[in-house]
Amino acid sequence: LLLAYEPAKRLARVRISLESGIVGVRMMFQLADEPLTLAEKPDARPLLAGPGEIRFDAVSFAYQNGPPVLDRFDLTLAPGKMTALVGPSGSGKSTILNLIMRMYDPQGGKVLLDGQDISHATLASLREKIAYVSQDTFLFAGTIMHNIRLGRQDATDEEVIAAARAANAHDFIMAQAKGYETDVGENGGLLSGGQRQRISIARAMLRNAEILLLDEATSALDAESEALFRDALQQLTEGRTTIVIAHRLSTVHQADTIVVLEGGKVVESGPHKTLLKQGGLYQKLYEYQLMP
Numbered sequence: 001l002l003l004a005y006e007p008a009k010r011l012a013r014v015r016i017s018l019e020s021g022i023v024g025v026r027m028m029f030q031l032a033d034e035p036l037t038l039a040e041k042p043d044a045r046p047l048l049a050g051p052g053e054i055r056f057d058a059v060s061f062a063y064q065n066g067p068p069v070l071d072r073f074d075l076t077l078a079p080g081k082m083t084a085l086v087g088p089s090g091s092g093k094s095t096i097l098n099l100i101m102r103m104y105d106p107q108g109g110k111v112l113l114d115g116q117d118i119s120h121a122t123l124a125s126l127r128e129k130i131a132y133v134s135q136d137t138f139l140f141a142g143t144i145m146h147n148i149r150l151g152r153q154d155a156t157d158e159e160v161i162a163a164a165r166a167a168n169a170h171d172f173i174m175a176q177a178k179g180y181e182t183d184v185g186e187n188g189g190l191l192s193g194g195q196r197q198r199i200s201i202a203r204a205m206l207r208n209a210e211i212l213l214l215d216e217a218t219s220a221l222d223a224e225s226e227a228l229f230r231d232a233l234q235q236l237t238e239g240r241t242t243i244v245i246a247h248r249l250s251t252v253h254q255a256d257t258i259v260v261l262e263g264g265k266v267v268e269s270g271p272h273k274t275l276l277k278q279g280g281l282y283q284k285l286y287e288y289q290l291m292p
C-alpha cells in the first residue's frame with residue numbers, strides 16, 4: 001500500500017498526527033515540501049517488545065534524485081546505551097535518524113529493531129517506541145501544560161508536573177505568573193531557547209519511549225541552562241537506547257560509544273578516550289573544536 005498525499009490531505013494528516021505524538025508531528029512538517037510516500041505493507045504487523053537494539057544491515061539510501069548518502073551501511077546500536085553520532089556536516093547523521101523513524105525507506109538493506117525489519121511494521125507501533133527531541137522541537141501556541149502533554153495525551157496533571165520536574169523545567173514554569181497555564185506563544189516564542197528545550201525534554205519524559213533520538217541544539221545555551229539540560233538529559237537517557245547527534249562535548253563525553261561518520265561511512269567508533277588516543281578524525285574534530 002503506497003500512500004501519496006495531496007497538499008490538502010497533508011494538512012489533515014498534521015492534525016491527526018498531533019494526537020499521536022511528537023515524531024508524527026515532526027515528520028509531517030519536515031516532509032511538507034516533498035512528495036510524501038509512506039508505504040505500510042498490507043500485512044504490516046506491530047513490532048514486538050524487545051530490549052531496543054537498532055541495526056542497520058547493508059543499508060543503501062539516497063534522497064530523491066540525490067547522490068547516495070549511505071552505501072551498504074552497517075551499524076549496530078546497543079540496547080539501553082547512549083551512542084553519539086559525530087562527524088562533519090553532510091556526513092549522514094540526520095539521515096540515520098530519519099531512517100530509524102522511517103521518514104524514508106532505504107533503497108537497499110534493512111533497518112532492524114530487535115531483529116524486526118521496520119519496513120514490515122505498522123508505523124504506529126514504530127513511532128510509539130520512539131521519542132525525538134531536537135533543537136527546533138515544535139511548541140504550539142497554547143499553555144505549557146498542553147505542550148508537555150503532547151507527549152502522552154492521557155497523562156494526568158500530576159504526571160505532567162513530574163515530567164517537568166525531571167526535566168528541570170518545573171522551577172522556571174512556577175516562576176511564570178500563570179505557572180503551567182502560561183501561554184508559550186507562537187512556536188514557543190515567549191520562552192527562551194533553553195526553556196523550550198527543557199519543555200521538549202519533559203514531553204519526551206512523559207512519553208517514556210524505549211528509544212530516544214536527539215538532535216542536540218547548536219545554539220549556545222547559557223552556562224546554567226546547559227548544566228540543567230545536561231542533568232535532565234542524563235535522567236532521560238537512563239536505560240534507553242539513545243542516539244544523540246552531539247554538538248556539545250559534554251554530551252559526547254557522556255556517551256557509551258561515539259560513532260564518527262564521514263561521507264556516510266563509519267570511520268571510527270569507541271569511547272571518548274580510545275578515540276582521542278587514536279589520533280584520527282575524532283581527535284581532529286575535538287582538538288580544533290570542530291564538533292558540528
Ligand code: ADP
Nearest residue numbers: 063064066069088089090091092093094095096
Ligand atoms: P548531517 O546530519 O550529518 O549534516 P545529513 O544526513 O543531513 O547530514 O545529510 C547527508 C547528505 O544528504 C547531504 O549531502 C545532504 O545534502 C543530503 N540531504 C539531507 N537531507 C536531504 C533532503 N531532505 N533532500 C535531499 N538531500 C538531503
Ligand code: MG
Nearest residue numbers: 090093094095
Ligand atoms: Mg543534520
